[in-house]
Amino acid sequence: MEFQGYRRPNGKVGVRNYVLVIPSVVCSQGAAEAISRNLKGVVYLPNVFGCAQVGADREQTKRTLVGFGTNPNVFSVLIVGNGCENLPAKELAEAIAPSGKRVEYIEIQEVGGTKKTIARGKKIVKEMLAEAATVKREPIPVSELILGTECGGSDYTSGLASNPALGAASDLLVEAGGTVILSETTELIGAEHLLARRARTPEIGQKVLDLIAWWEKEAIATGQDIRGANPAPGNIAGGITTIEEKSLGCIYKGGTTTLEEVINYAFPPTKKGLVLMDTPGHDIDQLTGMMAGGAQIAVFTTGRGTPTGSPIAPVIKITGNALTARKMKDNIDLDVSGILKGKETVKEAGRRIFEEIISVASGKLTKAEKLGQRDFCIFKIGLNF
Amino acid sequence: MPARSKAIIINERDNVATAIGPLKAGSWVNLATQGRQEKIKILSTIPMGHKFALKDIGKGEDVIKYGEPIGKTTAPIARGEHVHVHNVVSHRGRKEGA
Numbered sequence: 001m002e003f004q005g006y007r008r009p010n011g012k013v014g015v016r017n018y019v020l021v022i023p024s025v026v027c028s029q030g031a032a033e034a035i036s037r038n039l040k041g042v043v044y045l046p047n048v049f050g051c052a053q054v055g056a057d058r059e060q061t062k063r064t065l066v067g068f069g070t071n072p073n074v075f076s077v078l079i080v081g082n083g084c085e086n087l088p089a090k091e092l093a094e095a096i097a098p099s100g101k102r103v104e105y106i107e108i109q110e111v112g113g114t115k116k117t118i119a120r121g122k123k124i125v126k127e128m129l130a131e132a133a134t135v136k137r138e139p140i141p142v143s144e145l146i147l148g149t150e151c152g153g154s155d156y157t158s159g160l161a162s163n164p165a166l167g168a169a170s171d172l173l174v175e176a177g178g179t180v181i182l183s184e185t186t187e188l189i190g191a192e193h194l195l196a197r198r199a200r201t202p203e204i205g206q207k208v209l210d211l212i213a214w215w216e217k218e219a220i221a222t223g224q225d226i227r228g229a230n231p232a233p234g235n236i237a238g239g240i241t242t243i244e245e246k247s248l249g250c251i252y253k254g255g256t257t258t259l260e261e262v263i264n265y266a267f268p269p270t271k272k273g274l275v276l277m278d279t280p281g282h283d284i285d286q287l288t289g290m291m292a293g294g295a296q297i298a299v300f301t302t303g304r305g306t307p308t309g310s311p312i313a314p315v316i317k318i319t320g321n322a323l324t325a326r327k328m329k330d331n332i333d334l335d336v337s338g339i340l341k342g343k344e345t346v347k348e349a350g351r352r353i354f355e356e357i358i359s360v361a362s363g364k365l366t367k368a369e370k371l372g373q374r375d376f377c378i379f380k381i382g383l384n385f
Numbered sequence: 386m387p388a389r390s391k392a393i394i395i396n397e398r399d400n401v402a403t404a405i406g407p408l409k410a411g412s413w414v415n416l417a418t419q420g421r422q423e424k425i426k427i428l429s430t431i432p433m434g435h436k437f438a439l440k441d442i443g444k445g446e447d448v449i450k451y452g453e454p455i456g457k458t459t460a461p462i463a464r465g466e467h468v469h470v471h472n473v474v475s476h477r478g479r480k481e482g483a
Contacts, residue, residue, distance in 0.1 A: 156403050156434030159451070160393060189477050190455065216477060239403065239434030241448075241468070242475035245455035340393075340405050 001176050004362040005140040005296075006072070009100030013144040014072035015296045015361040017135060018043050018312050019128040021078045021121065022065055024092050024105075025050030025085035031114050032080045035121035041132060042125050043311045045376050049384075051085040057382025062087055062095070064266045064378045067292025069096035069103065073312045075132040076102040078124050080117065083109030102128060137363065143177030145361060146269065148290030148298035148313075149253040150183065152283040154231075155238025155303030159249020161320025161339040161349070162301035168350020169299065169357065170255035170274070180274050181290050182254035186215050186230060186281040190244025191251040195276070199259045207262040211278050230281055234304050253301065265379050266292035283308055284377035287315070297361055299353060307331050308375050309368025314360045317367060318353060333367050392416055394423075394439065396452030401436040401468050403450075408437070429467040436468040448473050 006014040021044040023032035036044040069077045081089030089105035111117045170180040192212040199205035231240045260271040269275040279286035298315045305328035322337035338344035392402040408431040416423035442462045447454040456473045
């Protein structure tokens with residue numbers, strides 16, 4: 001089975017063809033936004049970090065920004081720095097360059113102010129746009145797809161309809177040789193034993209259990225009850241009572257195949273098939289982590305509705321809640337509420353989702369893309385100093 | 386799953402069912418899921434998507450959904466009664482005894 005994608009110089013495959021402007025630091029975010037403004041095909045990352053960070057925290061911010069730069073949905077990259085930040089534009093550009101794409105960087109202090117930076121930046125991205133226009137889609141095996149899975153704004157329909165349906169689609173993609181990323185570690189609490197049982201090796205299974213134990217310990221160490229954050233108030237209003245209940249519904253997204261590996265936040269999968277990325281349950285943190293890890297496309301299930309999109313990738317929104325499908329029509333791509341009415345089986349809905357993934361990968365725009373919804377949020381793991 | 390059932394039992398080990406529409410106190414629900422026939426009198430108002438007990442559950446016992454424990458009860462729950470945050474706590478992500 002094939003879709004229409006963009007083959008990159010390093011062999012990776014994109015489903016979109018963006019010119020990406022990355023502010024290396026929050027100080028240059030304004031200039032980066034201005035450079036990308038009113039230029040179709042140019043997007044920027046609303047990065048609010050990039051300075052006064054140390055150790056693993058700095059590394060994670062760098063890895064995430066570099067991951068967006070190397071993501072095959074991105075044709076070429078302009079980094080905009082201020083000049084004195086501790087995550088310099090040059091360092092990011094050098095880390096992205098091995099992907100074989102064009103990477104440039106400019107710094108506001110060196111260019112001489114914001115206006116000149118915007119003018120120079122616009123000139124560079126317009127050149128990049130012209131180059132991007134010369135690449136064409138070609139038939140690509142579905143096995144090249146890395147699908148990010150996510151659920152947010154969950155309610156009772158998530159565990160009964162949309163997540164099992166996404167799971168059926170995940171199984172179809174894995175069967176076709178593709179990769180599926182399951183994430184949101186905190187939302188595996190209470191269901192980890194079921195996932196660990198499906199691991200390729202006992203070591204991978206143990207890694208799942210260790211990860212969940214760590215998150216749970218962290219939650220308890222705050223002296224708080226994790227229920228203050230998860231399930232969220234909207235989850236509870238929607239009928240979800242505990243984190244275990246939410247997790248058991250959540251885990252369906254990954255389907256039923258063998259868990260091939262566990263990877264850290266914003267790292268690329270090294271295996272095909274089902275992989276687990278360690279991320280928080282925070283929707284945008286996890287979406288960002290999966291895209292930085294090379295996912296070209298995501299399917300996002302929701303009960304109560306959510307507008308989420310990504311700067312560089314299509315996010316297909318699915319609900320099993322008929323009311324939400326009607327009420328948030330401009331956000332929801334697929335309605336699988338027929339499952340609860342007995343009008344459609346989980347398997348049939350899964351097939352529909354899989355076909356939508358192929359169409360969207362081949363260029364069909366999602367609702368979030370049409371709305372210009374471009375959420376970005378790095379999972380911060382340390383203090384700013 | 387029958388098209389017109391007002392509630393769903395996901396796994397045969399479950400001791401709760403999920404209402405797929407709002408249920409009134411005093412109403413009756415017929416459940417025919419996965420080979421199990423149940424006729425249950427609803428004791429409390431159950432909002433759409435919320436759970437009710439399929440059998441009497443004692444205080445401190447596990448609540449089972451998806452065939453797995455989702456928490457334990459903080460009070461006895463009668464068959465047909467609303468099961469939610471007012472009478473169930475998580476086993477997880479919280480200090481023991483909290």
